[in-house]
Amino acid sequence: MLKLFRFLKPYRWAVAAVMVLILLQSLSELYLPTLMADIINDGVVKGNIPYIWKIGGFMLAVTIVGTIVSITASYVSSRIASGFGRDVRSKTFRHVENFSLQEFDKIGTASLITRTTNDITQVQTVLMMMMRLMVAAPMMCIGGLIMAISKDAHLSLVFVGAIPILALTIFLIASKGIPYFKVMQKKIDKINLVLREGLTGIRVIRSFNRFEHETKRFKEANHDLTQTAIKVNQIMAFMMPMMMLILNFSSIAIIWFGGIRVSEGNMQVGDLMAFLQYAMQIMFSLLMVSMMFVMVPRASASAVRINEVLNTEPVIVGKKGEGNVQGEEQNARGLVEFDNVSFRYPGAETPAIEGISFQASPGEVTAIIGGTGSGKSTLISLIPRFYDIELGAVRIDGSDVRDLSIDELRSKIGLVPQKALLFTGSVSDNIRYGKTDATEDEISQAAITAQANDFITGMPEGYASPISQGGSNLSGGQKQRLSIARALVRKPLIYLFDDSFSALDFKTDAKLRAALRSETTEATVIIVAQRVSTVMDADRILVLDEGRIVGNGNHRELMESCSVYREIVSSQLSEEEIA
Template sequence: MLKLFRFLKPYRWAVVVVMALILLQSLSELYLPTLMADIINDGVVKGDIPYIWKIGGFMLGVTAIGTVVSIASSFLASRISSGFGRDVRSKTFRHVENFSLQEFDKIGTASLITRTTNDITQVQGVLMMMMRLMISAPMMCIGGLIMAVSKDAHLSLVFVGALPILALTIYLIASKGIPYFKVMQKKIDKLNLVLREGLTGMRVIRSFNRFDHETKRFKEANQDLTQTAIKVNQIMAFMWPMMMLILNFSSIAIIWFGGLRVSEGNMQVGDLMAFLQYAMQIMFSLLMVSMMFVMLPRASASAVRINEVLNMQPVIVEKEKLSDDTSEEEVDEAVERLGTGGVVEFDNVSFRYPGAENPAISGISFQALPGEVTAIIGGTGSGKSTMISLIPRFYDIEDGAIRIDGTDVRDLTLEELRLKIGLVPQKALLFTGSVSDNIRYGKTDATDEEVTHAAVTAQASEFIEALPEGYAAPIAQGGTNLSGGQKQRLSIARALVRKPQIYVFDDSFSALDFKTDAKLRAALKSETTEATVIIVAQRVSTVMDANRIIVLDEGKIVGIGNHRELMESSDVYREIVSSQLSEEEIA
């Protein structure tokens, strides 16, 4: 957890002020029992009423100062811990944004959500407690011991028996509970995973009537977490009564032996009462430490998980990177520096997913040229989407090279590379906001005319204008208030408004009817005359007019050519065509 404290650097002076305030608060609390002893010894016993008023007023002043200081330290500690949590969340999110899909696959989306929210909250809460108790508890314990010894050294021998028992009790209970805290965070991950799948997959669950199955999954994950939480809380629940038991026995011993000391004339009554208060302060400071032991293990486990994310280096490394505050002019310069080509070349490319025995694709070589449409077709699992994901470097290739305009994609920054590409993914994903916001996601400074033109080309203008609010119509989370075809057309419009050099359509026409598909492809021709267009499709009708069709089978190219050439030379392509088109259509 200490590694995360580097994020406290901007707050170092505020932390120093908190420590000073807590030190002052501790001193005021340690001084009060001595003042009370003076009132009893020199005021009550002697009947000196003015002295009682004098010292009593002084006690009120010390208490008021301690209260003000306590409020100020709590306020500052809250500000620091909240700022720390904000900074760590921000840093974690920015770091995760740099991950390739390989890191996402390794950790899991559900776990990343838990680490960015629950885990950081755990550490944030413990940090606030540490700032309050880190100085206060040791100060009260050590200061209380010194003050107690100063009142009566012989009576202080009670602590020799009580404190080791107290420390041993805390150690035994904490050592039993700590392992469970680490397990709890993993079980929260599991619960988050099941819950997320249940909510995002609600349509599938309803369509297959699997409510009972999903309820059982959630109940098992929830029950598993609950049982672990109950077990750890049962263990930690022993701490408080054991502390109080030791505390009460210590109080009895102090009053018993202290009474004997008073009766023998070796100790004054006021000193005995002050000694008893110092004993309470010592014990309660150890109780505060025990509370830290309850929260610290869980926060420590959370900190390890956060550091695991922050220390994970993306496997995709770029040589340079445009800064986060890159201006539009600098972005335009980067695009100009890359040229206005768009030639995509695969040179003997092979790739396998992490942990897989066999490569997903191997020996892939082809060129996609500007002004042409390159289509990729093949059976399910043949590697079509894998090939597409390698162009913008969602994954890095194992062998070979992918070049854009003769430059290896690994020699470009990710920002420069992706500025050249307009990708329409297989699964249309929209964000909350308006229709125009989602189209402008491809180009933030797009004008209304550009947005409208992109929507018209994508065959989306008709249904957009039919919405009550038109382009200002709100989009629900995940685009659930639109149909699959509408979401796909908005995704296509988002890529079109970008006006990139390379268009990549990953099975982006699957939810469209044949009429809309044909109209869309016809509209795209005039928009992409100077751009490179790469289309992955399942429909033969979508790829028939392509300049170049690449046929994939089990991760390898088994045919390249246009429709007519492949009908003569490729058995795999003929099988695909015959499975979709009638003999009249083929002819």
């Protein structure tokens, strides 16, 4: 957890101010029992009413000052903790944005959400407590001991027996509970995962009538977390009764032996009352320490998980600056080359693609087709460096993509992913996501090319119509067309369509491809598709089978030379259509 405290650097003066305020508060609380002893010894016993009023008024003033200081310390510490939480969340989010897909696969989206929310909140809460208690508790304990000894050193021997018993009790209970806090955070991950899947997949769940199954999954995850929480709370529940028991026995001992000291004339009544209050302050300072023992282990487990994210270095790190192609920028056209490329997913035994070599030239449409699992989407994901290749090279305009900065590389690319993902906001906002400074004319032109203008203008508010989370208020075809418009408005050098026409009817598909031809005459277009009708008119068709290219040519050439392509065609088209 100490590693995370580096984010407190901007608040170091505010933290110092809190320490000073807590110190003043502790001093005021330590001074009050002494004043009360003076009132009893010199006021009540002697019947000196003016003295009682004088010292009583002074006690009231000290109490008011202590209260004001305490409120100020609480306010400042809350501001520091909130700012700290905000900074760590921002840092974590920015760091996660740089992750490649490999890091997302390793840690998991549900766990990343938990770490960015629940875990940081745990650390934030403990930080606020620590700023209040890490000065107050030692100050009250040590100061209370000094003041108690000053009142009667012999009676202070009570603490010799009470404090070690209290410390041992705290240690034993905390050591039993600490391991459960680490387990709890993992179980929160699990319940977050089940909940996220249940909410995002609600349509599938209902369509297959699996509501009872998902309810059971959630109940199991929830029950598992609840049982762990009950177990740790049962352990920690012993702490307060045990501490109060020790505290009360200590009070009895102080009153018993203190009464003997008073009756023998070795101690005044006021000093005994003050001693008893100092004993309470010492015990309650140890109680505050025990509260830290409850909170710190869970926060430490959370801090380890946060640091694990912050210390995870992305496998794919782009170079700084403009890469090695500044001199060739004026000749950049978007030529994509695969040179004997092989790639395997982390932990996989066999490569997903192997020995891939081809060129996709500007002004041409290159299509990729193949069976399920043949490596089509994997191949596409290597161009924007979502993953890094194992062997070979992927080049754009002669430069290896690994030699380009990530920003420079991806600014050349307009990607339409296999799953059309939209964001909450308006239709216009989602199209403008591809180009933040796009004009209204550019947005509408992109929508027209993507065959989306008709359904957009038919919506109640047109381009200002709201999009629900994930685009749930649109059909699959409408979402795909908006995703295509988002890429078109970018006007990149390279267009990557990853099975982006699958939800379109044949008529819309044909119209869209015809419009794309005229819109992308100078760009490199790579289309991944399952439909033969989508790829038939491409300038070049690559046929993939088990991660290898088994066919390369246009439709006619492949019908003559590639048996895999012929099988795909014959499975989708009638003999008349093939002819």
